Amino acid sequence: MSSEPITHLYRSxxxxxxxxxxxPRSKRNLTPIVQLRSLVASSSSPQALSKTLLETRDFLRSSRIHAELLKRYNPIHGMSEEERIVATANRVGLNTPIEYKEE
Known part of the structure; x- marks a missing residue:
């Protein structure tokens, strides 16, 4: 069980x-915040609420850290197929051939 108060968990x-x-803040979807507020307001057990907030916070933090690590250690993550081929060829010291394009 977490020893953190519910307000601290909510803010985190x-x-x-x-x-x-x-x-940016002005374009964010407010649905998660509204759902979170309704969860806090409707909770009958502080222990269950604390556990739910803690697990949700840990899940979001782990997901964010995982995405950062993917970007850092997998440089071709998020590239298109063509960009990935060029980056892989450059990594081993090769250049991709110029493709023939009909005019």
């Missing part, structure tokens, strides 16, 4: 939501 969860978001 909001912080993780902010860090995960790719959009």
């Amino acid at each position: 969860l909001l912080r993780e939501l902010r860090l995960v978001s790719q959009q």
